[in-house]
Amino acid sequence: MEIEAEDYNQKSDSMELVISLLLQYPQVNKVNVNLNSQEVIFTFLIQRELSISGLKEFKSKLNQSLRLYGSLSQIDVAQIKIDYKCCGDLTELEITSGLCNLTEEVISFIIRFIYNEFGTELLSEDIVKDNSTVENEIINELLENLKVNNLNQRLVGFREKNKVLVFNKANN
Template sequence: MDLRYKGKEDLTNSVSLLISILIRYPEVAKINFDPEKNILKFTFIHAGVMTEAEIAGLKDKALSSIQVYNSLEYKAPRIINLDYKISDGFTMIEIQRDVDTLVQEEIALIVELFRQYISKNLVTEESEQLVEEDLEVQDELIEHMLESVKMKAENKRLYAFREEGRVLVFNK
């Protein structure tokens, strides 16, 4: 296989992964892929300023849930981190996960945790609701792209976010 083609295929898989996650989960505001650290960073937005206690509660619940899920799957994640930033009356919450141990089911767990914990204050992109069959196809695509990215030779930092109903992907 031509190495130039292989690099483009890896980039395509990485881009497809980010796009698929944003399409499947409108609660994810943006997603970054850092190939040097081999981590995905999921950003959720809370419509308002969260208190230290609220953030500590969310962090405890999210990190312990992710750790329990991984222990049940007999995996030892390298990176599980939650960070936040407050800006313009919003709280941006970022979950960092290493790609090597991440699976689609864990992404679904993370999103569901945010749906339940933040609920009405979780900023989501209003879009057409995917039907159940489309959701299953997106889940399978995410799992396939995750596996492809795990075996990649890709070295481009990617950044994807939503804007006016579109998903935009850039390399940094």
């Protein structure tokens, strides 16, 4: 019975992380957490079509900024993967990061960078936040808890009509 309770707590942590990230960062459209591959994918919507050259420049600037941030903060910042899909006048930007070096501070840095890069073109939902400091601590704690578990779990969460929806994408 103890093992089942521990498994439930780990699944609960991953679900709580997805919800916390979506509530804390209204600029994030969707969050995928894949504990099997130890990755987190953040999806952003930009209200314009990105060119290939624009994306290359963005990737270079973001990776360079992350290296500098890691150096100044004396933390090991994992390399990120950037992908995108254009859908008419809308671009879906995906930022994939390994879970092992991901912290709330790194997430916050990436989101601020994206906001500074795209400004009002970055689609964002209006959310009233209560206590950012407490939420940041919760996100860091949840990230730490998930780094040590061995669950084969894949969750996706997104916003729809002022609600956060989370689904388990387990392979059956």
